Amino acid sequence: MGQADGISAAARAKQVIAMSDMGLRVSQFLAELLKVMRMGAFALLFIAGPTDARTMTTPRIDQMFATTKPVCFGRFVMDVPVSATVVPGSQAFGPNIESLPNDVKSLARRAKAKRDEVQARALTKSKAEVISFVTGPTPGSWLLSYWEDKIAKKVELQNITGFLAAGPHGFIYPDQTGDEETPNDVLKNITYVATHLRARDPNEVPTDPGVCLDVGFIADDSGKFQEIFGIGLRFPELPDASFSVSSNKDAQQGDSFEDRRAEAKRAAFMVAPLATLFNKVKTLREGHLKVQQGQGSEALFRRPMEEGDGHWHEFQFEYTGKQFDHRNPSWDASLFTGINHDQAGAKPSSLTDAEAVALWDRLMASVRLRVPSK
Numbered sequence: 490m491g492q493a494d495g496i497s498a499a500a501r502a503k504q505v506i507a508m509s510d511m512g513l514r515v516s517q518f519l520a521e522l523l524k525v526m527r528m529g530a531f532a533l534l535f536i537a538g539p540t541d542a543r544t545m546t547t548p549r550i551d552q553m554f555a556t557t558k559p560v561c562f563g564r565f566v567m568d569v570p571v572s573a574t575v576v577p578g579s580q581a582f583g584p585n586i587e588s589l590p591n592d593v594k595s596l597a598r599r600a601k602a603k604r605d606e607v608q609a610r611a612l613t614k615s616k617a618e619v620i621s622f623v624t625g626p627t628p629g630s631w632l633l634s635y636w637e638d639k640i641a642k643k644v645e646l647q648n649i650t651g652f653l654a655a656g657p658h659g660f661i662y663p664d665q666t667g668d669e670e671t672p673n674d675v676l677k678n679i680t681y682v683a684t685h686l687r688a689r690d691p692n693e694v695p696t697d698p699g700v701c702l703d704v705g706f707i708a709d710d711s712g713k714f715q716e717i718f719g720i721g722l723r724f725p726e727l728p729d730a731s732f733s734v735s736s737n738k739d740a741q742q743g744d745s746f747e748d749r750r751a752e753a754k755r756a757a758f759m760v761a762p763l764a765t766l767f768n769k770v771k772t773l774r775e776g777h778l779k780v781q782q783g784q785g786s787e788a789l790f791r792r793p794m795e796e797g798d799g800h801w802h803e804f805q806f807e808y809t810g811k812q813f814d815h816r817n818p819s820w821d822a823s824l825f826t827g828i829n830h831d832q833a834g835a836k837p838s839s840l841t842d843a844e845a846v847a848l849w850d851r852l853m854a855s856v857r858l859r860v861p862s863k
Contacts, residue, residue, distance in 0.1 A: 550847040553726055559694045561701035561859065563718025563736050564815065566694050568855040570724065575691070577703040578719030578735060583678060585717075589659035590704045593629060596659040600631035600652040607635045618642060626680040629654030634672065647672050651679040656688030658704045678714075685709055698860050712815035715739045722852075729828045729839050732852055736820040742812050746786035769793045773802075773842055780808055781857040782817055789849065791842060792834060794827075799837025801827025802845040806853060816862040824849050 557568040560575050569575070580586050589595060600622075610617035616639035625632045631652040636642040649672065651662040662682055664675045689695065689706040698710035700718065719735030744752070773789040785808035791800045804824040810817040826845055829835035838845065 546851075547841075547844045547847045549726070550844055550851060553724065553848075554851050557855075558692065560691075560720060560722075561689075561694045562720045562734075563700050563716055564698075564818065564858055564860070565718070565734075565736060565820070565856060566701075566859045567734070567852065567857070569722055569852065570726075572725050574723045574725070576721035576723065578721055578733065579717045580700075580702050581715060581717040582682065582700055582707055582709075583714040584662060584664050586702060586705075587661040587663075588703050588705065589661070591657045593654050593657055593659045596629060596652050596654055597631065599659070599661070600633060600650075603650065604633055604635075607633075610638075615639065616642070620647065625651055625653060625683060627654060627683045627686075630683055632676070632679065647675075649675045649679065651683060653679075653683045653686060655686045655705055658688050660686065660702070660705060682707060694859060696860070701859075710815075712738070712813070716815060716818065727826075727839060727848070729836065730824070730826045730845075730848065731828050731833075732822070732824045732848075734820065734822040734856060736818045738810075738815050738818040739813055740810070740819040742809060745809070746788075746807050773846055778806060778853065780853070781861065782808060782810060785809070787853075789846060791845075794834070794837055797837075799827075801825070801834040801836075801838045802840065802842075803833070804845070804849050816858075820856075822853060822856070824852075 553570045553572070554568075556571045558571045558573075559566050560569050560573075562578075563580070577588070580588070589599075604619055604622045607617045607619050611619070615637075618636040620634040620636065622631070622633050624630065632649065633652070634647060634649045637646070637648055641647070645666065647666045649664050649666070651660075651664070653660045653662055662679055664679060666672055666675055670678075685699070685708045687706055687708070689701065689704060691704065693706075695701065695706050695708075697708055699706055699708040700716060716738040717735065719733065722732040724730055770793070771791045773791055775788040775790075776786065777784050778787040779785075785806055787804070787806040789802070789804040791802055793800050802824065804822075806822040808820050810819040812819075824845070825833045826838035826840050827834045827836055840848065
């Protein structure tokens with residue numbers, strides 16, 4: 490964390506605000522906002538206004554949570570309203586894994602199509618080349634090894650993709666060699682994943698160590714793979730609200746959430762338009778938030794509409810775990826309201842401050858490791 494790309498905190502914050510004003514899609518806005526958080530500029534959003542008392546429940550949110558369902562992602566599980574729509578996000582166990590729900594029958598066709606595509610490029614300027622195409626380590630699986638182009642071959646950067654079958658589902662696992670991984674190492678990794686992978690009903694919450702995919706589960710307690718997992722939630726009762734949560738086992742450790750807030754506060758006074766804009770932002774709550782793993786930090790604020798009356802909400806949380814420890818990974822969460830056509834703050838929020846905080850509290854209180862660290 491911290492300033493990583495040579496752009497100042499104030500400059501990045503100004504870019505993010507401009508992007509949101511132009512109607513940036515929620516997914517892009519979240520990505521840029523997280524960059525700001527890592528650089529410290531996110532704290533600019535919280536320099537104005539007192540912190541309100543915690544509001545845990547409201548009738549509308551209580552009714553939504555009258556019946557819940559567990560949702561499993563990576564090594565985590567959380568309880569969400571039964572009506573909520575779960576949007577799968579990253580599911581990286583080493584490389585990112587692509588799922589083919591109830592489409593295992595297409596696996597061989599997809600594998601052969603990829604082989605044919607590489608072979609076709611062998612006649613082009615790229616000089617791609619198939620090295621091998623063989624059956625995989627588990628029934629119904631395939632392995633494709635190839636050079637992406639002549640430069641990859643020269644530097645010995647080999648692509649090896651596993652087309653893996655598990656019950657009715659297919660999974661594509663694209664890996665490659667590197668400075669510290671030989672083709673044999675990559676093949677061992679793919680074999681490990683293939684032999685530890687099984688199908689999982691979305692309603693099943695495994696009790697064994699491992700990681701949940703959207704329709705799969707990889708039994709694992711080794712911690713040898715990088716793990717990045719996340720989901721998004723949408724609510725039919727609250728169509729303008731969106732919640733997302735993601736974990737990152739190998740997340741780089743840096744300045745604390747509080748230190749970045751202090752740095753950003755100083756940066757605010759260097760950019761007059763930012764200071765004017767953020768003076769209109771009301772902080773609903775900020776500070777420490779205790780979660781299952783320990784103590785994290787949250788910042789909840791209400792932003793005014795750029796034009797007209799009304800407001801929208803933007804809540805953020807960050808927990809810094811222990812880097813490389815799969816039993817205590819870092820994770821973060823976000824809540825936006827005022828969403829229209831995937832744009833944050835595109836319309837006034839349908840939630841009051843109390844309802845937005847209550848929704849946040851109910852969701853955050855349920856996020857936990859499936860298999861708690863001993």
